[in-house]
Every structure is written in structure tokens, then in C-alpha cells.
Amino acid sequence: MIKIEHANLTIGGKHILNDVNFEVRQGEFVCLVGESGGGKTSVLKLISGLYKPSSGTIHTEGQVSMVFQDFALMPWLSVIQNIEFPFKVAGQPADSKKVQQVINEIGLRGLEHKYPRDLSGGQNQRVGIARALVVNREILLMDEPFSALDIKTEAELRDDVLKLWNSRKLTVVMVSHSVEGAVAMADRILVMEKGNIRKEIPVQLNRPREANDTQYLKFVDHIKEIIEH
Numbered sequence: 001m002i003k004i005e006h007a008n009l010t011i012g013g014k015h016i017l018n019d020v021n022f023e024v025r026q027g028e029f030v031c032l033v034g035e036s037g038g039g040k041t042s043v044l045k046l047i048s049g050l051y052k053p054s055s056g057t058i059h060t061e062g063q064v065s066m067v068f069q070d071f072a073l074m075p076w077l078s079v080i081q082n083i084e085f086p087f088k089v090a091g092q093p094a095d096s097k098k099v100q101q102v103i104n105e106i107g108l109r110g111l112e113h114k115y116p117r118d119l120s121g122g123q124n125q126r127v128g129i130a131r132a133l134v135v136n137r138e139i140l141l142m143d144e145p146f147s148a149l150d151i152k153t154e155a156e157l158r159d160d161v162l163k164l165w166n167s168r169k170l171t172v173v174m175v176s177h178s179v180e181g182a183v184a185m186a187d188r189i190l191v192m193e194k195g196n197i198r199k200e201i202p203v204q205l206n207r208p209r210e211a212n213d214t215q216y217l218k219f220v221d222h223i224k225e226i227i228e229h
Contacts, residue, residue, distance in 0.1 A: 001026045002047055002139065002171065007056035009042055009195075016042045018195040019056075026061070026138075029165055029172045031182035034192035034227055040175040043192070044141045047173060062138030062171065069144040071124045073116045079103075079127050080112040086135045095134075102130045105164060122153035126160075133164065140165075142174040146181060154178075158185055162207070179223045183216060184209045191226050199226055 002024040009017035017039045024030050032040040045051040046058050048066050065086075073082050083102065084094040103109055106126045116124050125145055132140060142161075146154040162185060165172050176182040182189050183203060191199045201223065209216050 001059075001061040002173065003057075003059040004043075004046070005057045005059075007043075007046060007053045007058060009039075009046065009051060010054045011051075016195055017046070017053075020195070020197060022190060022197055022200065024171055024173055026171055027169050029162075029185060029187045030174070031186035031189050032173065032175045032192055033179055033182050033189055033223065034198070038192040039195040040192050041143050042195075044143055044173065044175060047139075048141055060139060063135075064139045064141060065132035065135070065137035066141040067125070067128050067132050067143065067145050069147055071116070071121075071128045073124060073127055073131075075116050078113050078115055079108060079119070082116070082127050083130045083134050085131060090135070098134055098136070102134045105167075106130045106133075106160060120153070121148050122150075122157055125149065125157060129161065129164070133168065133170075137170075139171045139173075142172065144175050144177050147177050154181065159208075161185070179220050179227070180211070183220050183223060184211070189223060191223070193227075201226075 004020055004022055007017055007020040020043060032043060034040060042051060044066065046053055047060060048064050077085065080099065083099055087094040103112060106129055108126055108130060111119065111123065146157060149157065158181060164170065186203050189201045189203060190197050203219065205215055205219060
């Protein structure tokens with residue numbers, strides 16, 4: 001569970017977030033959308049602890065991991081070494097069973113000893129997701145994880161993330177540049193504008209959500225209209 005109350009963030013005299021209030025229930029999948037510069041990534045950084053609010057409170061129940069837009073992998077480490085890295089940070093020996101489990105779940109089997117330079121963008125993002133989940137975090141934050149991927153790879157990775165969310169009972173907050181992607185995945189969408197939550201919209205569509213479904217397309221158009229106006 002995540003609860004943000006009256007959160008404000010000022011950096012270098014610039015107001016980034018203004019009185020942000022929302023909750024994310026345990027096991028919920030929430031997407032943040034909106035124009036660039038609206039404060040979406042800053043919200044994730046508050047939840048993760050990378051930023052501290054200038055005022056207000058951030059409360060989380062459960063351990064937090066974050067997946068970054070640019071993968072944030074260490075190029076001198078192999079796939080398996082990148083995935084094992086959280087154990088090293090914690091001063092613990094790598095749990096080979098957990099490492100192999102997440103490698104299998106995210107579709108990296110056979111690539112364990114490759115390096116990031118040898119992989120596609122989609123494969124590198126899978127490594128980032130595996131690294132985030134290998135230590136059994138309950139809360140997963142994702143900052144535009146699909147923005148550098150082609151349409152086919154994005155669709156495949158979205159499906160895999162939803163499977164992990166469901167099987168691991170994760171609480172997910174994802175920033176998305178794509179309204180289509182947000183509607184395909186989220187239980188609820190928060191539209192951000194100028195550092196605040198402009199609107200919260202529950203996504204009342206059955207899963208799986210098909211891109212050619214009439215109700216899905218109507219919902220996408222509805223969200224885009226809110227953002228643009």
C-alpha cells in the first residue's frame with residue numbers, strides 16, 4: 001500500500017509537485033499519464049525515497065524496487081551478475097534459486113552470460129525488471145519502461161509484466177508515455193498536470209484488453225481528451 005498526503009516538492013527554487021494526494025491499494029496497478037514535465041517521474045522518486053518531499057508525507061507498506069526508462073544496467077556485468085547485484089548491495093550471497101526463478105519468469109533463459117551490449121532493448125529491460133524483482137519486493141515502480149521499445153516488443157513485455165504482477169501479487173505504479181499502454185495495463189489511471197493530480201479514472205475494462213476492442217479504444221480517446229484539455 002502507498003499513501004501520499006499533501007506532498008510538495010521544490011528543487012532549486014522550482015515547484016515540481018504541488019499538494020499531491022493519492023493512495024494505491026495493495027495489489028493495485030496504477031498508471032500516471034500526462035504531458036511531459038507534469039511531475040510523473042518525481043512522484044515515483046518520492047515513493048522510492050530518491051527524493052524527499054519539501055512538505056507532506058509518503059507512506060509505503062512493503063519494500064520498493066524501481067525500473068528505469070534507460071535500463072540503468074552495469075555494462076561491465078553479465079545478465080546474471082546484473083540480476084544478482086541487489087544481493088551484493090545488501091551484503092548477502094546471491095540466492096541462486098530466486099535468480100533462476102526470475103530469469104525463467106521474465107524470459108531470459110539462455111542469456112545469463114551475455115552482456116548488455118549483446119542484447120536488444122527489450123531484453124535489457126527484462127534484465128532491469130528481473131533485477132528489481134529478484135529480492136521479492138512488494139512494490140514495483142516503473143518509469144516509462146517501454147518508451148525505447150518497438151511496438152511488438154512493447155506489447156510482449158506488457159503481457160509479461162502483467163503476468164508477474166498477477167503471479168507475485170505486486171503493487172505497481174507505472175509512469176507511461178503511452179495512453180494506449182496505460183489503458184491496456186492499469187486498474188486506475190492518474191492524469192497529472194503541472195505537478196498535481198488532475199483526475200483519477202478507474203479502468204473498468206475486462207482483461208485481457210485488446211487493441212482493436214471498441215470499449216478499449218473509446219477509453220483511450222477519453223483519457224487523451226482529458227490530457228489535451
